[in-house]
Amino acid sequence: MKVAVKQWHAVAYWKWDTGATTEQDANADEDAEDDVCGICRVSFEGCCPTCKMPGDDCPLIWGQCTHVFHMHCLLKWLNTASSKQQCPMDRRTWVTAERKVDR
Amino acid sequence: MLKIWSMKKNEETAAKKKPKVSAAQIRLQKDLTELEEFKTMTTDFPDPADLLHFNLIITPDEGFYKGGKFLFSFNISTNYPHEPPKVKCMQKIYHPNVDTEGNVCLNILREDWKPVLNLNAILVGLQFLFLEPNAEDPLNKEAAEELRRDREAFAKNASLSMRGGTIRGQTYERVLATP
Incomplete structure (x- = not known):
């Protein structure tokens, strides 16, 4: 049998490198918390409530404590007095990391 | 690539036309779908279209307040989750961590709030206040003092207050679950 390919569509997807390693991906379905x-509580690949388009317009921010948020969400929190400049997860003083911190 | 940019423009104009749903509403909707089922707590939305204002009914099944039915109002600001919900007890009750005005002293409703918390955390926190009132952090100092000194006397007064009794000159609301 001969097959002639007349048309094809390439499909690609992207993901932020949030540090969810491959073995974590295996059980990602049961623990979706890691991806939002x-x-x-919107997925990292989505965007924060003030943005319309995900991607470079609504990037993530990594802390040295390894926690990740939408940059806009975290900055809004740090701008409130009640944040005391702390990471909302572990209450350590927020220090922005240059990129993903290995856990 | 060009196509992506023009798509982006279209989406931007489309988004502007949509009615604005606030970030607080979006987040709250998620909180509500994730809300656990508690056999001792139910929510009540007087206006189902308004997610930002609702009531919570707690009917403790053990502890000092077993047999009572307690009502709380939740007011959620448009800044949620950056600000905690404003929670008030709608009845005058005898409780170390609730004053006679209905203000509630729960750390995560005040200084320890953080935006990764959700409604589940608050509900569990409120429920816990009824199971284990905290004498160390009182709003009703007399009630706290009594709890610290004499748990049995406190248990009696808590039960008296739920029946609408008067304790040290303050008359409390009858809050029994069974009429």
């Missing part, structure tokens, strides 16, 4: 921003 803890503040707005």
